[in-house]
Amino acid sequence: GSDGNVGIGTTDPSQTLHVAGSMYLTDAFYDGINNSAGTSGQVLSSTGTGTEWIDASSGSDNDWTGNGNDMYSGVPGNVGIGTSNPVFPLHIEDGGSNAVLKFGVNSGNSGQILSRATGSGGSYQDLTITSNDLKLNTATANEGTGSTTRMFIENTTGYVGIGTSSPDAHLEVVSTATTSPRGIMSTQYDNGTNAPQIWLRKARGTESIPSAVISGDVLGNINFAGYGTSFDDGPRIRGLANQTWTGGAHGSYLIFETVLDGSTSQSERMRIAADGKVGIGTTTPGDLLDINTTSTSSGIELDNRDALTGYSGDAWLRLNQSSEWTNGVYTPGKFRADGGIEVDNIGLAIDANNRYHYSRNTSTNKWGSANGSGWGLDALNSGDWDFLVYESQTYTSNLKLGYSGTAILATYDNNEALSIQANGSGAINIMNSGTGDVNIDNNTLYIDNSLNRVGIGTSAPGAKLEIDDGTNTEVIIESDATGASTLSIYGSGQGTGRLYVGQTASHGGGIEYNGDGSPSTTGAGSDYITLWRRDNGYDWWTARNKYNSNDWEFRGNVVWAFSAGNIQIAAANTERSTYSMTPTKVKEIVIGQGGTIRVSFKIKRTCTGFCDNAMAQVYKNDQWVGYLRSTSSSSYVTYSQDIPGWSTGDLCQLYIWIECCSEGTTIKDFQISVSEGPWMGVTLD
Secondary structure, X not given: OOOOOEEEOOOOOOOOEEEOOOOOOOOOOOOOOOOOOOOOOOEEEEOOOOEEEEOHHHOEOOOEEEEOOEEEEOOOOOEEEOOOOOOOOEEEOEOOEOOXXXXXXXXXXXXXXXXXXXXXOOOOEXXXXXXXXXXXXXXXXXXXXXXXXXXXXXXXXXXXXXXXXXOXXXXXXXXXXXXXXXXXXXXXXXXXXXXXXXXXXXXXEOOOOEEOOOOOOEEEEEEEEEEOOOEEEEEEEEEEEOOOOEOOEOOEEEEEEEEOOOOOOEEEEEEEOOOOOEEEOOOOOOOOEEEOOOOOOOOOOOOOEEOOOEEOOOOOOEOOOOOOOOOOOOOOOOOEOOOOEEEOOEEEEEOOOOOEEEEEOOOEEEEEEEEOOEEEEOOOOOOOOOOOOEEOXXXXXXXXXXXXXXXXXXXXXXXXXXXXXXXXXXXXXOOOOOOOOEEEOOOOEEEEXXXXXXXXXXXXXXXXEEEOOOOOOOOOOOOOOOOOOOOOOOOOOOOEEEEEEEOOOOOEEEEEEEOOOOOOOOOOOOOEEEEEEEEOOEEEEEEEEEOOOOXXXXXXXXXXXXXXXXXXXXXXXXXXXXXXXXXEEEEEEEOOOOEEEEEEEEEEEOOOOOOOOEEEEEEEOOEEOOOOEEEOOOOOEEEEEEEEEEOOOOEEEEEEEEOOOOOOEEEEEXXXXXXOOOOOOEEEO
């Protein structure tokens, strides 16, 4: 231009160099103050009279000021992102959509939002996001250090934990405090009758389209759990629907459950039915209170005695009902029935004279009383104090219980039968609640009460059941032709069943099955059917068979008795000679099992002229047992003999000699034969 300015992309440059458009530099740009190209990371800043390269952290635009690696607002007031009218120190909007404040951190680190009261030195409260989980913390030091998690929201399940970072349910509250109050508390402030509520709700269907619950649906559970090796079920209270619910029908009932000692299963103990009836031991109560038990020692106990001071007042069950007797009395601590008791038209009452009335069909009153010696019904008012049986209002004396000395259950007249019979499926129980034993027919059946043992024929049973019939004792288990007679001996679960026979308790044997090897009996191990023997009180197994196998394992040799026969099981056939005049062993065979064997051999003399006899004899373990055999023949002669009394391991031997020293004896084919048996080993041939 005429003023000396240079224009690039313009014909009217306003500065010494005026570029209209983009500018591309392949080399450094020098500032006007220091004539310097600056260093990496610096920014070009105007000084008002020139330009200068400066560090970015030291620059300021009067709104944001750099300070090292930090930056802060240089003006007071609120900061707006997406809004020109911020009303908070940091106000974020996104055009009416959801505004997002995003934390980007390295893997394993967390994002935090910290809050603290104005001024330094205070503690921070922070909201922390770690691995997508959300934690609300409080801190005891500056900058969030020493923080404690107060609430935790687990990302994958949505479970919320208060006092724990690993909740096991939608809301879990954990506390180690020992003072009260602790746990969950709900408080309501109201001048009326309103109070806090706990709601447990159940619906079928979905959250958006719920449907009615039906009969049997569980509406809610209150569970109590304890820690053994883990948190496990304890008692429980359950609410259930008793019908399909409508707008005007909400039939429901409650169940109370506990866990028996030594068990892990919850069992129903009490139920409040939909009609308000309470059942204990029954799921179908028929009355306002229905108690059903199979135990012989259960019932209702009313006790108003203090454990330390003893009796402290009345404890009674009062039944107010109409009856023919109206002057009932009661004694503290006793059963009280004003007006008496009537069950199935049988009435019982106590009059003003402490006599009790008994009537059947309300036609005749029977009187009784009690004293220090006993209690009874006395129909004849004779003072006999026996408990008497009546049939159609007539005294028959079929049953008599004496109160003095030994109580007797007997027929009144001689040779009359005595029957004890339960109607229907009822049980007959013979119980002794004292410490004495039960003796039926002079030890025909004897029950040892202290040891819980039963004797048949003995008053001193040495086991749970002992039978003693003198010289010969026999137990018969018999079934008809279409059935089976079975004696079952087994334990519970992995138990052990044993059957013993013997001359005494110390010498004998038997058969057993040991389920798990405990207790250790014969050493055979678990799950074996075992044959065993007892010697001086010690038990050893001799043969065993695994329950799932047909194979038997024998601890020793399997031995059966030989019987003589024509099956050859051993042979020493080599020809042997001797010129000795004393018996010389030339053959020997080991006997494999006991019994009777047939021994045979061939013998001749070894000269052609006149000479003495050739001699031979069978020995057992170097002692002769066979006949002495001799021959003067120069040709072989066969001898055979059946010899009994052999045992396993015995040595069957043949000794030979000659009567004349100038001649000799020769034998061969020394053989053993039986009816059947295995081949045996020859040790000398």
